[in-house]
Amino acid sequence: MNDERGTMRQRLVRFWPWLAVGGLVLLFFNKMAFSNLILARGDTFLYFYPYWQAAAEALGDGRLPLWNPSLFMGAPLLANSQVGFFYPLNWPVWLLLPTPYAVSAAIVLHLMIAGWGAYVAGRRALGLGMWAALFTAVLFALGGYLTAQVEHVNQVQGMAWLPWFLVVLGNGRVRDWRDGLKRTLAISALFALQLLAGHTQTTFISGVAVGVWVLANVVGEWRLETGDWRLRNLQSLVSSLLPILFAVLLALLLTAVQLLPTLELTGLS
Numbered sequence: 001m002n003d004e005r006g007t008m009r010q011r012l013v014r015f016w017p018w019l020a021v022g023g024l025v026l027l028f029f030n031k032m033a034f035s036n037l038i039l040a041r042g043d044t045f046l047y048f049y050p051y052w053q054a055a056a057e058a059l060g061d062g063r064l065p066l067w068n069p070s071l072f073m074g075a076p077l078l079a080n081s082q083v084g085f086f087y088p089l090n091w092p093v094w095l096l097l098p099t100p101y102a103v104s105a106a107i108v109l110h111l112m113i114a115g116w117g118a119y120v121a122g123r124r125a126l127g128l129g130m131w132a133a134l135f136t137a138v139l140f141a142l143g144g145y146l147t148a149q150v151e152h153v154n155q156v157q158g159m160a161w162l163p164w165f166l167v168v169l170g171n172g173r174v175r176d177w178r179d180g181l182k183r184t185l186a187i188s189a190l191f192a193l194q195l196l197a198g199h200t201q202t203t204f205i206s207g208v209a210v211g212v213w214v215l216a217n218v219v220g221e222w223r224l225e226t227g228d229w230r231l232r233n234l235q236s237l238v239s240s241l242l243p244i245l246f247a248v249l250l251a252l253l254l255t256a257v258q259l260l261p262t263l264e265l266t267g268l269s
Contacts, residue, residue: 017130021115021137025108028142033108038100042151049099051083056094056102059085079261081198082154086258088196089157103153110160115141117163125166158194158202165190165210169217184243184250191251196258207248214240 026033039045050070054077058065065085068077077083084090089109093102118140122133140146140163149155168186187210194203218237252259 017119017134017137018116020134021119021141022112024138025111025115025141029108029111032104038104039151044103044151044153047082048103048153051077051080052090052094052102053099055083055085055090056099059091059094076261076265079265081195081200081258081262084154084157084196084198086196086255087157087193087198106153107150107156110157111141111146114146114156114160114163117161117167121163121166125170152199154198155202157197158199158206161190161193162202162206162209165206166213169210169213180239180243184247187244187247188250188254191248192254195251195255198258210244211241214244 031037032039054068054070055065065077065083066079068075071077078085090102090106093105093109096102097105115137119133119137122128122136123130126133126136128136146156146159149159165187168183168190191203191206194206215237218240
């Protein structure tokens with residue numbers, strides 16, 4: 001009995017920060033989560049609701065929404081990356097909820113993802129204690145920068161994955177080829193999610209953050225005691241940056257189904 005209580009206590013200690021972050025997001029956005037109120041202003045009302053409605057109808061009909069006949073005399077829809085048709089977390093809310101509530105659910109879910117990522121990044125990448133990491137999660141998920149973009153659901157979706165890059169990168173060092181492979185796959189998945197969410201500026205911001213984080217960690221570990229320090233430091237820098245480069249290339253391949261139509265539309269617009 002004592003062993004079972006001890007195990008239960010350990011599980012609660014392990015998971016309660018995650019529950020706390022989720023609970024604070026729900027408390028902060030309680031009207032969005034628990035009422036029938038919707039966001040009825042700005043880009044959410046005039047831009048994202050119509051696009052998400054058209055995309056949800058196409059998904060329900062089992063077709064690709066290549067064209068939107070309801071806009072002007074017709075306009076490309078799938079090629080507009082801000083629709084986020086291939087973003088995997090959009091499909092469940094499109095299929096299960098009316099469009100305004102799908103947007104609200106997506107916002108609340110991604111604020112939770114952002115907070116959880118910031119908590120784990122604080123613990124693993126920054127070495128913070130539990131309370132400090134929890135404070136970091138609240139500041140990121142419910143701070144002005146992220147919540148100011150609530151009207152732009154694709155920006156919230158993209159930025160929610162930013163702290164998870166730090167979770168994957170850790171201290172920046174690659175221990176061996178297996179670690180490099182895992183890091184490459186994880187980072188490519190994160191970049192792919194951001195690109196499919198449909199806000200390329202967010203991907204650019206994340207790429208800069210990743211580069212700065214890796215360089216800062218590598219430079220911070222440089223040692224000048226031996227005569228071959230230049231070669232060793234160059235090797236550590238290359239080994240840390242190569243997985244990032246391969247991850248970007250893999251992410252571009254994974255998201256080509258969205259990027260190629262978007263590039264074609266960009267050239268015609």
